[in-house]
Amino acid sequence: MKKIVNLYDAKNSLSKLVADALSGEEVIIAKNGRPLVKLAPVEAVEPRRLGSARGTFDVPDDFDAPLPPEVLEAFHS
Numbered sequence: 001m002k003k004i005v006n007l008y009d010a011k012n013s014l015s016k017l018v019a020d021a022l023s024g025e026e027v028i029i030a031k032n033g034r035p036l037v038k039l040a041p042v043e044a045v046e047p048r049r050l051g052s053a054r055g056t057f058d059v060p061d062d063f064d065a066p067l068p069p070e071v072l073e074a075f076h077s
Contacts, residue, residue, distance in 0.1 A: 001025055001026070002026040002028065003020060003025055003026065003027050003028065004028045004029075004030055004035065005017060005027065005028070005029055005030070006029075006030055006031070007029055007030065007031045007036065010029045017029075017039055018039065020039075021039040021040060021041060022041050027039040
């Protein structure tokens with residue numbers, strides 16, 4: 001079901017509108033009858049697992065070595 005609510009009314013009933021959106025109802029907020037935004041639940045994001053890229057690339061031994069002078073100079077140009 002779709003619910004269209006005027007912006008003025010949405011300010012006064014935001015908690016209810018959020019609850020409606022979380023329960024699956026499509027909530028559109030309009031101004032002067034023109035749809036502006038749609039309230040929708042945020043999809044759950046799985047937390048990143050540390051070490052998940054282990055073994056997919058090799059870090060060279062000189063990874064943290066100082067940069068050559070010509071490269072450093074390019075940053076100061």
